Amino acid sequence: MGQETWENDGARSRTRWLGEAASAARHHGSKGNREMDFWEHLGAVIFDMDGVLFIGNRLRAGVIELVDRLNALGIDFHILTNTGSSSSTEIAAKLDGMGLKVEARRITTSSALTAGYVAEHTGAKRAWTLGGGTGLSQALEARGIEALPLERMSMEEARTSAASIGAPIPLVVGWTRDYDHQLATRVLRLERAISEMYVASEDRAYPGDDGLMPGVLWLSASVAALIQKRPINPAKPNRYALEYVLRALNQPAARVALIGDSISDIESGNQAGCRTVLVLGGATPRTQVVKLSGEAVPLQVIEELTDLL
Numbered sequence: 001m002g003q004e005t006w007e008n009d010g011a012r013s014r015t016r017w018l019g020e021a022a023s024a025a026r027h028h029g030s031k032g033n034r035e036m037d038f039w040e041h042l043g044a045v046i047f048d049m050d051g052v053l054f055i056g057n058r059l060r061a062g063v064i065e066l067v068d069r070l071n072a073l074g075i076d077f078h079i080l081t082n083t084g085s086s087s088s089t090e091i092a093a094k095l096d097g098m099g100l101k102v103e104a105r106r107i108t109t110s111s112a113l114t115a116g117y118v119a120e121h122t123g124a125k126r127a128w129t130l131g132g133g134t135g136l137s138q139a140l141e142a143r144g145i146e147a148l149p150l151e152r153m154s155m156e157e158a159r160t161s162a163a164s165i166g167a168p169i170p171l172v173v174g175w176t177r178d179y180d181h182q183l184a185t186r187v188l189r190l191e192r193a194i195s196e197m198y199v200a201s202e203d204r205a206y207p208g209d210d211g212l213m214p215g216v217l218w219l220s221a222s223v224a225a226l227i228q229k230r231p232i233n234p235a236k237p238n239r240y241a242l243e244y245v246l247r248a249l250n251q252p253a254a255r256v257a258l259i260g261d262s263i264s265d266i267e268s269g270n271q272a273g274c275r276t277v278l279v280l281g282g283a284t285p286r287t288q289v290v291k292l293s294g295e296a297v298p299l300q301v302i303e304e305l306t307d308l309l
Helices: 011-026 031-039 063-073 088-098 110-122 133-142 155-165 181-189 217-227 239-249 263-272
Strands: 044-047 076-081 107-109 126-130 146-149 169-173 194-199 205-208 211-214 256-260 275-279 300-302
Touching (some): 044 239, 076 239, 088 107, 110 133, 133 146, 239 256
Parallel strands (some): 256 275, 275 300
């Protein structure tokens, strides 16, 4: 296989590689086959975070060894996470506390993606926020957008802010445990002050120490129904997310492996033309793998990251 094949980005080069490697990879061939498939002409790796690098507060097997090998070979890597309530600096500190050293510049959160998308597509200077924590507010402010957190406002304060702004402004929704009937009422009564609705993720669930936990979808679906607006999601599986990171990596998609634990990870990687690896034990159970079709089918399925070493 010539080097020139790997310099072509997109679906055509990925399809050729998939056709030559899929039989061994999808059916868990020998370790030699898996190693050849994953490492051959590899230019960079994109990791999902929750469920791939760690579950709860525990690193997954093989994470440190895989990152060490990438560093030793001079292969770049990046973490693209639909977690948005923490900043990249806070996430780097958390990983360091677990024993994994990753620079903050190698981490892109869904809040950073969403803030960038809102800035590029609306030109807004202010945005209502619901959930998302400091990660979302800091990401918006880094893009020159003042965050107006609805959970910290009374109804009267929200109405006063809406009146002073005049025109409707975007609402950006992130993850939170604090959404209740009172906050839902506040959102409903501000419906006319909301121009568009953006969500920092639409993940159904994420893996916790003792099982799956509700993701942002339960909240975004409720808010969208209340204000009757279709949510815009720039994070995975939106192609915008992968293209953002691929630009940072400066690698053609066909030379980039995306390792994820959810269907949205695999769909976004396949749509961008990346090599996709699904790691079990996170958001996707083994029983679901046989039901996957189309863009949700990964090139490779592994039990642990140690399978790639």
